[in-house]
């Protein structure tokens with residue numbers, strides 16, 4: 001047994017616990033096993049966030065090729081379950097966030113992975129926003145009506161994608177470019193008038209994967225006032241060193 005490594009791990013664990021217990025902790029993308037039909041069997045697993053000291057979590061209510069109805073059904077199902085359980089709270093404002101923290105409840109808001117969730121209807125963006133969806137990414141790996149995905153032949157943002165970004169900015173929904181293709185992400189960053197995020201994307205310089213970001217996108221994201229959230233999946237982080 002490597003005692004030095006064990007000590008290092010213990011120190012890291014203590015440090016992590018200290019940071020978490022003294023900070024408002026927000027996981028900006030918790031992936032539930034969504035898809036139709038979506039039931040409530042998995043939702044009790046949300047307790048793991050509470051037990052780990054997380055205050056707020058954004059749950060995705062759909063991704064990729066899921067259709068409009070499936071997104072709304074998933075969103076409605078989770079909202080109903082959360083509203084029926086005292087340890088959880090739907091959050092839609094910054095005041096809600098602090099209230100959830102102060103009352104020891106896990107605050108829940110929502111996100112969407114890809115503009116297929118709106119079909120060709122811009123009006124659905126404000127509908128999702130009114131139900132607690134606070135960010136949406138444009139294209140999930142593959143091209144869609146709004147633009148290109150990071151694992152497809154990305155031809156850049158479409159005219160409809162331009163309208164989607166404008167409408168998201170109008171209603172106060174954050175534009176995310178994770179899973180989105182390089183050209184489309186560049187187009188979004190160029191036209192954005194509000195902060196753009198990459199909610200869960202890592203550095204391409206460390207692991208050369210289409211899901212990871214070259215440095216120029218990271219810099220342009222920061223210039224909009226946005227942030228890049230780290231993705232914890234090993235495939236995008238590289239091989240682990242040590243045990």
Ligand SMILES: [Zn+2]
Pocket residue numbers: 113179200
């Ligand atoms: Zn994702």
